[in-house]
Amino acid sequence: MAVRISGAQASDGHAWPLLSPKAGMLFVLLLALLLLFLLDIVLGSVQIPLESVIGILLGRGAEHPAWEKIITAIRLPKAATAVIAGAALSVSGLQMQTLFRNPLAGPSVLGISAGASLGVAVVMLASGGAANAFAIRQLGFGGSWLIVIAATLGAMAVLLIVLGIAVRIRDNVVLLIVGIMVGNITISLISIWQYFSEPEQIQDYLIWTFGSLGGVLGPQLAVLGAVVALGLLVSFSASKSLNVLLLGENYARSLGMSTFFVRVSVIAATSLLAGSVTGFCGPIGFIGIAVPHLTRSMLDTSDHRFLMPSCCLVGGILMLACDIVAQMPGTQTTLPINAVTALIGSPVVIWVIMKQRNLKSSFS
């Protein structure tokens, strides 16, 4: 990042403050991400020695063909999915918090995840009468294009409703309540749909709601990666405008920013990011709200040009950590990822918020 100001010394000897946080922090985060990535691949229900894992990753093969299969076909895609999902959810949460000027905003709070769930529910539960039921079952949970598209459309629909109301309401607290209510309406639609569905379909859907990083393999991983990359690109390009949005919409407009453009950009990016991840991995909570706070307090900056990449890294790290805990190393059991993110994450967030005394002044 080329924003660091060359250490100009002022006349009285005090250096001007730097706009950028320590670039070394990004490097440390990257290193941590790589370490956890490796750890996530090494640990699992089948014990594979570290040397063999590295050998397989470097393409040298392994003494047991089964190990190679486990690593390349299961653990590697799962770890990659964790990084992608963590990055996507964190960046969408960051944008929502800035756009709505609310520390509690995030894809799950404002009904976006619920919207994605409704999209998925429509596809999964409506299949009872539809001809494509078999095809969807074959593809497994969240495996098909159809589910991703349904999730993205569902997320976008709810976000558009919330934003349509946001245009009329200036009060952020009111808007947040509206968002939560829209989410509740969406969830109740899902329950009604479930009530009239077959038990197996409900079970499929329920398992989908637990969240899973394991179902994204091969071409699906490529699709998820591409969609998230597109969403991240849109998000990154809005960094400058999001910085100005910290001043509020009136200031942003007076500085020549198109608030309409930024809103559309954030909606589009968040729908792509949260929608696709929810479609493939299920509704993963907490990450979207927590990571932006963690990142802000770690980097001590509000410059989105740094927060965006850092959120990607921190989100990836946290998701990998959750995945490591979820597979309970040394046992045959795997916990649902959605439960683990909240279980581990919430105390972390509470700790950060207690430590960071200026959170309230940051947002209210």
Place this chain on the structure above:
Amino acid sequence: MNNSILQTRDLAIGYPAGKRLGMSGNRRSGNRSKIVAEGMSLELREGELVCLLGPNGSGKSTLMRTLAGVQKPLGGEVLLSGTRLDRLSARDGARLLSLVLTDKVLTGNLSVYALVALGRYPYTGWAGNLSPRDEAVVRHAIETTGTRMFAHRHLGDLSDGERQKVMIARAIAQDTPVIMLDEPTAHLDLPNRLEIVRLLKMLAREQKKAIVLSTHELDMALQTADRIWLMRPVDAPHGERKSSIVSGIPESLVLDGQLEQAFRRKGFEFDLHSGSFRFRHDAERTIGLVGDGVRAYWTRRALERIGCRVVPGTAVPQHVVVAGENGTGHWQFFDGSTRNPHKLQALSDVLTAVGVSASSGEVVR
């Protein structure tokens, strides 16, 4: 002398029909556009400090928003540097006019330096990277406003006065010929208010910026403004509230009685000598006052405050004499019933004595 930077021609401001959500439950008024003021022809020149005055609800904020292009005019036009506001691109507009609002800023971890640097938004590329020139402008803005010593601090850690200076620094960094400020001195203590006004005055004088600020502080406006735009409510048919605007130098507006008319309310009167509004006491009694100098002035103020009409001299039976020098001074109160005065050492005792004599007088009557 044609260095005018902003003009309005026959400008009408207000809210278009059907867009007044939550303004009132009255349907009929919601369907028509609400004109706050119309027929305004104003001019703003370089190097001029203009104070926008007017009672609450007279449309100051609406005018500011319209001039800044945040809100569309209902009629007429605004010319910024010779170009109609609606023909200017957002970016070009942002290079001509900057705003300081009362909006709360979502501070996050925003440092003062980073916030001021956001003023360069209309000049930077898509990534928002600052060029050396941008940095120089930002630093200059910080030094001009005297915010250098807390440039590294977070916005949340600043006092109200410091924060306002930082917001002005941001506007200076935007490097525009026009700066508009919405009540920049509200919620500030006296030293901070004076400092802010001095800073704005300096910007107008030395950097030839045209500055418009809305304020409720009459004294300050009368003392500092090169010109005053005074908005005042006028009677319109159908009981609507509309405002008209007059532009003039402060002293003329006082002498014309325009200022008094704009703010006139029951129970207040405008003192032409001090240029400020005072409570009008419906005086029940008259007290004489003998003496001069500072002590006599404040004695008079105190007596007026408790509701007496004060006349000079001893013609009135009840009167107060301010006696002695400043350090050793005392007061003599003649209550009208005895010839001997009460000698009092403190002004508060004078007020008590006057008050007691008032109530006992009533008993007699």
